[in-house]
Amino acid sequence: MSQLTADDFSLVRVTDRGLYCQLGDFYIDPWRPVERALITHGHSDHARMGSAHYVGHKHGLGILRMRLGEDADLTGVEYSEELTMGAVKVSFHPAGHILGSSQIRMEYRGFVTVVSGDYKTQEDSTCPPIEPVKCNVFISESTFGLPIYKFPSPASVMDEINAWWQANKEAGKVSIIYAYSLGKAQRILAGVDASIGPIYTHGAVEALNAVYRGAGVKLADTTYVGNVEFSRDQWARSGALIVAPPNAQGSTWLRKFGPASEAFASGWMRIRGTRRRRSLDRGFVLSDHADWAGLLSVIKATEAQRVLITHGYAPPLVRYLAESGISADSLETAYGGEDAEEIKEGGGDEEIR
Numbered sequence: 001m002s003q004l005t006a007d008d009f010s011l012v013r014v015t016d017r018g019l020y021c022q023l024g025d026f027y028i029d030p031w032r033p034v035e036r037a038l039i040t041h042g043h044s045d046h047a048r049m050g051s052a053h054y055v056g057h058k059h060g061l062g063i064l065r066m067r068l069g070e071d072a073d074l075t076g077v078e079y080s081e082e083l084t085m086g087a088v089k090v091s092f093h094p095a096g097h098i099l100g101s102s103q104i105r106m107e108y109r110g111f112v113t114v115v116s117g118d119y120k121t122q123e124d125s126t127c128p129p130i131e132p133v134k135c136n137v138f139i140s141e142s143t144f145g146l147p148i149y150k151f152p153s154p155a156s157v158m159d160e161i162n163a164w165w166q167a168n169k170e171a172g173k174v175s176i177i178y179a180y181s182l183g184k185a186q187r188i189l190a191g192v193d194a195s196i197g198p199i200y201t202h203g204a205v206e207a208l209n210a211v212y213r214g215a216g217v218k219l220a221d222t223t224y225v226g227n228v229e230f231s232r233d234q235w236a237r238s239g240a241l242i243v244a245p246p247n248a249q250g251s252t253w254l255r256k257f258g259p260a261s262e263a264f265a266s267g268w269m270r271i272r273g274t275r276r277r278r279s280l281d282r283g284f285v286l287s288d289h290a291d292w293a294g295l296l297s298v299i300k301a302t303e304a305q306r307v308l309i310t311h312g313y314a315p316p317l318v319r320y321l322a323e324s325g326i327s328a329d330s331l332e333t334a335y336g337g338e339d340a341e342e343i344k345e346g347g348g349d350e351e352i353r
Contacts, residue, residue: 011023011088011106011108011111011113011137012028012106012113012115012139014331014332014333015027016032017030017031017032017033017034018030018031018032018034018333018334019115019139019333021085021088021106023086023087023088023108024085024086024087024088024090024106025085025086026038026055026085026086026090027051028040028104028115029045029046029047029115029117029335030048030051031045031048031333031334032048032050033048033049033050033051033052034051034052035051035052035053036051036052036053036055036085037051037053037054037055038054038055038056038090038104039054039055039056039060039064040056040095040101040102040103040104040115040116040117040118041056041060041063041095041097041098041100041101041102041117041118042056042060042063042064042066042067042098042099042100042182043098043118043182043183044067045334045335045336046117046118046335047063047064047067047068048068049067049068049069049072052073053073053075054068054072054073054074054075055074055075055076055077055083056074056075056076056077056092056100056102057076057077057078057079057092057100057101057102058076058077058078058100059076059099059100059127059215060076060099060100060101060102061074061076061100062211062214062215063098063099063100063182063208063211064100066207066208066211077092078092079091079092079093079094079102079128080092080093087108088106088107088108089106089107089108090104090105090106090107091104091105092104092105093105093114093131093133094127094128094129094130094131095116095117095118095119095130096119096120096121096122096124096127096128096129096130097117097118097119097120097127097130097183097288097289098126098127098182098183098186098288099126099127099183099186099211099212099215099217100127100215101117101118101119101127102117103115103116103117103119103130103131103133104117105133105135111136112133112134112135112136112137113135113136113137113138113139114133114135114137114138114139114302114304115139116138116139116140116141116298117141118141118143118288118289119141119289119290119298120287120288120289120290120294121290121291121293121294121297121298122151122153122154122287122294123154124154124187124190124288125187125190125191125217125218126183126186126187126190126212126217126219127217130298132298132301132302133302134301134302134303134304135302135303135304136304136305136306137304137305137306137307137308138299138302138304138306138307138308139307139308139310139331140295140298140299140307140308140309140310141289141290141295141309141310141311141312141335142295142309142310142311142312142313142314142317143267143287143289143290143311143312143313144267144287144289144290144291144292144295144312144313145292145295145309145312145313145314145316145317146292146313146316147292148270148271148292149267149270149291149292150270150291150292150293151267151270151285151286151287151291151294152285154187154191154286155191157265157284157285157286158188158191158192158193160282160284161177161188161191161192161263161265161284162192162193162196164261164263164282165192165193165196165197165241166196168239168260168261169196169197169239171261172236172237172259173236173259173260173261174235174236174238174240174241174242174257174258174259174260174261175240175241175242175260175261175263176242176244176254176257176260176261176262176263177241177242177243177244177262177263177264177265177284178244178245178246178248178249178262178263178264178265178280179205179243179244179245179246179264179265179266179286180245180246180266180288181202181204181205181207181208181245182208183288184265184266184286184288185201185205185208185209185243185245186208186209186212186217186219187286187288188243188265188286189209189219189220189222189243190217190218190219190220192220192241194220194221196239196241197238197239197240197241198223198238198239198240198241199220199221199222199223199240199241199242199243200222200223200224200225200228200240200241200242200243201222201223201224201225201242201243201244202225202242202243202244202245202248202253203224203225203226204244204245205222205243205244205245206222206224209222222243225242230256232256232257232258232259233258235256235257235258236258236259242257242260246264249262249264249278261281261282262279262280262281262282263280263281263282263283263284264278264280264282264283264284265283265284265286266283266284266285266286266287267285267286267287267289267291269283269284269285269286270285295317299321299326304326305327306327306328307321307326307327307328307329308328308329308330308331309321309328309329309330309331310330310331310332310333310335311333311335311336314330314331315330318330
């Protein structure tokens with residue numbers, strides 16, 4: 001399918017600064033500084049520094065403050081709260097991706113466009129589930145836009161993590177699980193069996209845990225690694241689970257723990273060989289993005305007459321939708337997906353450690 005240009009769809013268009021709504025005079029997740037930015041969620045490819053004013057869901061403001069700085073001008077809104085910006089009615093709706101993640105709905109004279117940001121359909125106690133929004137035009141991610149991406153239930157993945165942790169404890173090893181510090185780490189901490197042993201966290205994870213707890217999200221009790229002074233023998237006897245971001249793998253930070261088993265929680269673990277290439281003992285298939293079936297179910301639920309696909313496996317999804325009778329095209333943006341999370345959370349982690 002051909003690449004869409006800025007004039008091929010209404011309400012929002014792609015500019016050199018990002019997705020722009022001229023009728024409302026605002027940008028959505030701009031990649032360069034603008035006057036007014038509406039933010040779908042706090043991952044750093046969607047929330048960038050430098051804009052004059054930001055609007056996001058109120059539960060995501062703590063994350064945005066960490067990302068954008070103490071001086072950032074932030075406004076928080078409720079889900080489904082209707083705002084008027086210029087000639088456009090705007091509202092935020094749950095996306096199910098991470099805390100505060102939102103789809104942004106725009107309406108002008110009965111015509112509705114929805115920008116989904118990032119989303120998932122699986123259950124997650126750390127954020128409200130996605131609520132598909134009926135619209136004329138739907139802009140969707142496609143991080144895992146291939147049929148091979150079929151994710152197991154989160155409950156079964158948590159059972160696997162618990163069994164791995166228990167076995168490591170019995171073998172006198174620390175369990176280190178790498179998970180993106182914003183969203184994935186908190187999901188694990190909300191789902192693991194904390195009775196197995198103590199849980200320690202990297203500073204980047206612990207900082208964001210505080211934001212989640214401040215929003216009322218229940219997580220397992222954790223201790224920042226930097227607050228304990230264990231010998232390698234003490235770590236081995238602790239039976240601990242340590243949650244760290246991916247950029248901690250291979251770092252000197254790991255030396256203190258002694259014998260350890262390393263694992264990674266990601267949707268990419270669905271592909272055989274990924275774990276081996278990363279020199280991991282285990283890989284757990286857990287993603288904060290929709291799998292193939294999830295993408296199709298949300299797109300269908302919107303009843304959109306036009307679907308624009310961005311970041312990820314856009315061409316295959318566009319082709320499938322077109323063959324299914326849905327008008328679809330690719331849309332070039334500067335956003336990433338879970339393939340970029342390590343980069344997002346790598347630089348971001350250094351900033352909020």
